Amino acid sequence: MCTAILCSLFVISAVFADDDFETILRKRNNLLQEELNMMFGSDIMLSDSEEQANKIIMELKTKEIDYGFGNPHHFNFSKHFFEYNDEVKDTELFKLIKAMPKGAMLHAHDTGILSPDYVLALTYKDNLFVCFEEDNINFLFSLETPTASCKTVWQSLKEARYSSGNIEKFDAALRKYFTLVIKNPNQVYTDINAVWSKFQQYFIVTTPLFSFKPIWEQYFYDTLKALRDDNVMYLEIRSVLPTLYDLHGSKYDTIDTAASYKKVLDEFMEDYPDFIGAKLIYAPLRSVDNNTVKEYLKIARELKKKFPDFFAGFDLVGQEDLGAPTKEFLQTLYEAKDEFEYFFHAGETNWYGTSSDENLADAIILNTRRIGHAFAITKHPLLIEEARKKDIAFEVNVVSNKVLKLVEDIRNHPLAVFLAQNLTVVISSDDPGLWEAEPLTHDFYVTFIGVASRHADIKLLKKLALNSLYYSTYHNKDKMVYEFEKRWTKFINTIVQDQ
Amino acid sequence: MCTAILCSLFVISAVFADDDFETILRKRNNLLQEELNMMFGSDIMLSDSEEQANKIIMELKTKEIDYGFGNPHHFNFSKHFFEYNDEVKDTELFKLIKAMPKGAMLHAHDTGILSPDYVLALTYKDNLFVCFEEDNINFLFSLETPTASCKTVWQSLKEARYSSGNIEKFDAALRKYFTLVIKNPNQVYTDINAVWSKFQQYFIVTTPLFSFKPIWEQYFYDTLKALRDDNVMYLEIRSVLPTLYDLHGSKYDTIDTAASYKKVLDEFMEDYPDFIGAKLIYAPLRSVDNNTVKEYLKIARELKKKFPDFFAGFDLVGQEDLGAPTKEFLQTLYEAKDEFEYFFHAGETNWYGTSSDENLADAIILNTRRIGHAFAITKHPLLIEEARKKDIAFEVNVVSNKVLKLVEDIRNHPLAVFLAQNLTVVISSDDPGLWEAEPLTHDFYVTFIGVASRHADIKLLKKLALNSLYYSTYHNKDKMVYEFEKRWTKFINTIVQDQ
Numbered sequence: 001m002c003t004a005i006l007c008s009l010f011v012i013s014a015v016f017a018d019d020d021f022e023t024i025l026r027k028r029n030n031l032l033q034e035e036l037n038m039m040f041g042s043d044i045m046l047s048d049s050e051e052q053a054n055k056i057i058m059e060l061k062t063k064e065i066d067y068g069f070g071n072p073h074h075f076n077f078s079k080h081f082f083e084y085n086d087e088v089k090d091t092e093l094f095k096l097i098k099a100m101p102k103g104a105m106l107h108a109h110d111t112g113i114l115s116p117d118y119v120l121a122l123t124y125k126d127n128l129f130v131c132f133e134e135d136n137i138n139f140l141f142s143l144e145t146p147t148a149s150c151k152t153v154w155q156s157l158k159e160a161r162y163s164s165g166n167i168e169k170f171d172a173a174l175r176k177y178f179t180l181v182i183k184n185p186n187q188v189y190t191d192i193n194a195v196w197s198k199f200q201q202y203f204i205v206t207t208p209l210f211s212f213k214p215i216w217e218q219y220f221y222d223t224l225k226a227l228r229d230d231n232v233m234y235l236e237i238r239s240v241l242p243t244l245y246d247l248h249g250s251k252y253d254t255i256d257t258a259a260s261y262k263k264v265l266d267e268f269m270e271d272y273p274d275f276i277g278a279k280l281i282y283a284p285l286r287s288v289d290n291n292t293v294k295e296y297l298k299i300a301r302e303l304k305k306k307f308p309d310f311f312a313g314f315d316l317v318g319q320e321d322l323g324a325p326t327k328e329f330l331q332t333l334y335e336a337k338d339e340f341e342y343f344f345h346a347g348e349t350n351w352y353g354t355s356s357d358e359n360l361a362d363a364i365i366l367n368t369r370r371i372g373h374a375f376a377i378t379k380h381p382l383l384i385e386e387a388r389k390k391d392i393a394f395e396v397n398v399v400s401n402k403v404l405k406l407v408e409d410i411r412n413h414p415l416a417v418f419l420a421q422n423l424t425v426v427i428s429s430d431d432p433g434l435w436e437a438e439p440l441t442h443d444f445y446v447t448f449i450g451v452a453s454r455h456a457d458i459k460l461l462k463k464l465a466l467n468s469l470y471y472s473t474y475h476n477k478d479k480m481v482y483e484f485e486k487r488w489t490k491f492i493n494t495i496v497q498d499q
Numbered sequence: 500m501c502t503a504i505l506c507s508l509f510v511i512s513a514v515f516a517d518d519d520f521e522t523i524l525r526k527r528n529n530l531l532q533e534e535l536n537m538m539f540g541s542d543i544m545l546s547d548s549e550e551q552a553n554k555i556i557m558e559l560k561t562k563e564i565d566y567g568f569g570n571p572h573h574f575n576f577s578k579h580f581f582e583y584n585d586e587v588k589d590t591e592l593f594k595l596i597k598a599m600p601k602g603a604m605l606h607a608h609d610t611g612i613l614s615p616d617y618v619l620a621l622t623y624k625d626n627l628f629v630c631f632e633e634d635n636i637n638f639l640f641s642l643e644t645p646t647a648s649c650k651t652v653w654q655s656l657k658e659a660r661y662s663s664g665n666i667e668k669f670d671a672a673l674r675k676y677f678t679l680v681i682k683n684p685n686q687v688y689t690d691i692n693a694v695w696s697k698f699q700q701y702f703i704v705t706t707p708l709f710s711f712k713p714i715w716e717q718y719f720y721d722t723l724k725a726l727r728d729d730n731v732m733y734l735e736i737r738s739v740l741p742t743l744y745d746l747h748g749s750k751y752d753t754i755d756t757a758a759s760y761k762k763v764l765d766e767f768m769e770d771y772p773d774f775i776g777a778k779l780i781y782a783p784l785r786s787v788d789n790n791t792v793k794e795y796l797k798i799a800r801e802l803k804k805k806f807p808d809f810f811a812g813f814d815l816v817g818q819e820d821l822g823a824p825t826k827e828f829l830q831t832l833y834e835a836k837d838e839f840e841y842f843f844h845a846g847e848t849n850w851y852g853t854s855s856d857e858n859l860a861d862a863i864i865l866n867t868r869r870i871g872h873a874f875a876i877t878k879h880p881l882l883i884e885e886a887r888k889k890d891i892a893f894e895v896n897v898v899s900n901k902v903l904k905l906v907e908d909i910r911n912h913p914l915a916v917f918l919a920q921n922l923t924v925v926i927s928s929d930d931p932g933l934w935e936a937e938p939l940t941h942d943f944y945v946t947f948i949g950v951a952s953r954h955a956d957i958k959l960l961k962k963l964a965l966n967s968l969y970y971s972t973y974h975n976k977d978k979m980v981y982e983f984e985k986r987w988t989k990f991i992n993t994i995v996q997d998q
Contacts, residue, residue, distance in 0.1 A: 021830050021833050021834070027864060028826075031860050031881055035880065035882070069853050073690045075690075078690060078849075186685065191572045193571050321571070330523075334520050335520070351564075351568060352950075353952035353954045353955070354568050378877065378916050379916055380534055381537070382530055382537070386530065406911075407911055409906070421880055453851045454850070455852045456852070
């Protein structure tokens with residue numbers, strides 16, 4: 001028995017009294033468990049079959065992690081991507097993730113998706129001319145020897161190849177222009193600008209190749225095909241929409257270029273009606289002045305009018321650290337914000353407090369629908385909260401960030417923090433062709449084993465796929481999710497049956 | 500005019516109406532400003548003189564960052580520490596930070612603080628014998644040729660040196676055992692275990708050198724001297740407290756070793772009464788069984804009894820990824836928790852969801868006073884909250900984490916996130932002698948320019964210094980802070996006067 005005051009004192013002392021060890025152990029385990037319960041993907045409920053499949057997948061995953069934990073020199077994910085991108089393809093877990101329906105690809109640049117071998121094969125097409133310069137190469141499709149400026153001479157690529165005396169060597173030299181993959185990446189790509197310089201050279205070199213209208217259409221068709229083969233069902237593709245040309249001297253402007261894409265998409269959808277579709281994000285270069293951005297927006301207006309179902313919105317591309325900061329166009333972009341959905345690249349940097357870092361604030365204030373990369377946002381707790389309130393998704397590209405030298409050991413990628421904080425994330429691949437990765441499988445694979453917690457399981461994978469659908473701009477989400485669920489169930493059943 | 504209902508509708512529509520551009524721009528800038536206002540150090544109020552000094556310091560800082568932003572291949576902090584540790588010493592900003600009172604050093608291991616040149620000089624002492632083995636070296640002080648086991652032969656170091664024919668070359672070869680600094684660190688230290696292996700070899704090789712009682716005492720005296728020269732006023736030093744020996748065959752146990760430290764400290768305080776003091780954290784090796792931890796705690800009890808003012812508390816050391824996880828000793832440590840202050844290393848890892856990562860939970864549940872490193876804690880939002888509630892400080896060692904390969908580009912160090920979230924941080928240097936850094940200046944310098952926001956200013960520096968006092972276990976904080984403020988004011992006045 002106790003009086004009211006004494007009783008409350010007892011209660012207080014009980015609260016402050018030492019716990020016994022069992023209680024402390026439970027508290028310790030609960031703390032970690034609660035974190036798992038709030039982690040990205042924790043809201044996914046698994047069916048019995050999914051639980052069974054999960055066991056199989058987690059056995060493969062923890063086996064790999066635990067071996068790496070004991071033998072870090074054998075752990076792939078602390079190494080350069082180029083050291084393991086090929087060999088992992090033979091692993092059971094990679095094959096499972098390849099077979100897994102991965103939903104949508106929401107952050108990719110249209111001419112960086114297919115492999116260097118694919119691009120090399122394009123150089124076997126008729127009417128291609130080449131001009132070799134020191135450390136550079138120019139292409140042009142033409143019926144006659146081009147008269148375009150060139151530091152040496154234009155010659156038929158076919159003739160150059162066959163007169164080289166060694167076709168294999170010739171092609172190997174050519175192929176180097178179509179990939180970032182090399183043997184000693186850390187010695188050659190000594191800093192971010194060095195790798196970006198090579199990265200941008202790819203786009204400069206390949207533009208006259210890809211902007212030949214028949215190739216342009218072929219490349220997009222084959223991209224859709226590659227995505228479908230990688231079990232991706234929908235695409236939102238960023239493009240600068242370059243001027244196209246043909247053999248008869250005709251030029252095709254931005255609107256025509258978009259029309260080409262729309263035409264190819266329609267053909268593809270006819271050939272493969274199980275594919276859900278694709279949309280276009282018009283994403284011209286950011287290193288321009290405000291008047292040029294106004295011109296961009298005029299074009300965007302026309303695109304929206306001409307292709308209301310195909311046009312998704314607007315973005316600006318190019319290395320953020322080199323400018324121009326989004327802030328310079330803030331008013332222009334703000335005034336157009338009710339006309340367009342924005343999908344701004346922002347915070348693709350490891351600087352903190354610079355203009356590239358602060359692009360994150362501009363993207364958010366402009367109500368961007370998604371943020372491309374958002375790599376730097378862990379340093380911005382208020383921006384994270386704003387993004388959460390506005391339901392802005394982060395398009396994370398882990399392999400790209402590794403190859404383009406934002407992060408060295410993938411285990412330090414801020415995606416781990418995003419997942420721990422249950423931020424809205426979709427996984428994409430940026431320019432997988434340049435690092436010889438599958439359209440989406442490598443990024444899912446690296447995320448799952450290399451970045452996420454050892455405890456993160458199939459719920460993470462499913463949530464990543466579902467998010468890519470929810471945060472797409474596709475008009476009929478129900479249909480999309482329904483289609484996805486069908487494929488997912490089939491995927492799960494295959495794993496369980498193959499057991 | 501409007502009725503009540505209509506009025507409130509107007510108000511609502513005004514709230515939801517589009518802001519004009521000026522408002523949006525203000526919102527954007529406010530968002531970033533609010534983040535600065537909540538950043539680590541933002542609660543420090545600056546005097547007029549401090550504002551003036553701040554301007555000078557920030558001019559130097561932003562000049563360096565802005566140049567690096569435009570020329571990343573010239574930016575030191577994305578490179579290996581060994582590429583710039585020496586050359587930065589000549590910069591004005593480094594000299595300022597060296598002169599700055601930095602408060603206390605709270606995370607350092609006793610035999611890893613002084614430079615390889617200092618250690619090399621010790622090998623010139625009399626009565627030192629050496630036995631060269633393949634890739635290894637044994638030292639022993641002795642009056643006669645030692646009989647201890649050795650794969651080749653024991654010889655007098657003096658004789659070995661002078662009979663080598665080339666003293667410079669001989670010393671250079673010797674010196675390599677006393678430093679991690681090499682020309683191509685990334686090629687030699689290919690993974691964390693490789694660099695830890697070399698790191699641990701240093702401690703194995705130097706133990707018989709340092710545990711010679713006269714050297715042991717000399718080293719500690721000179722450590723205190725080096726700290727004072729680096730404008731550090733107080734130290735909490737971790738030690739495994741090895742058995743010491745002398746030339747007469749006597750051995751000195753853990754308690755004697757601690758007594759040596761206490762004696763040296765008293766001498767030093769007499770010689771330099773402006774130094775505030777030092778305390779000891781008993782930190783034996785973690786790769787042991789539970790019974791050994793019980794033995795450790797027995798020793799700790801004795802230390803506490805014998806040196807009530809000098810003994811600060813208990814920790815366990817060694818590469819966490821290699822075990823043993825703190826969880827294995829949880830009950831033992833829990834049962835002793837009211838007897839000792841704990842200062843556990845935890846989360847010095849880039850694994851996520853492994854036992855080394857989960858040491859963070861054990862440290863926190865054991866009410867550790869501070870956490871050594873806490874590198875992995877950004878992946879644990881609940882543990883961060885718990886640490887905040889319990890007012891646990893993180894002892895961050897940026898340069899150590901770089902050299903020991905937890906992080907490659909220092910701009911990705913989680914400390915940036917700690918600072919953005921205003922977590923309780925102190926900066927220390929772990930084992931600065933092994934990477935040829937000043938006791939504390941390099942770590943402050945790298946933090947200030949390489950890790951913190953471009954906008955982080957002298958408030959950050961002052962808060963780091965003050966935190967090191969507040970989160971120390973020194974009994975008279977008022978005196979300490981008073982002494983610090985005197986020196987700080989002098990430092991500020993010197994900057995302003997030198998202008």
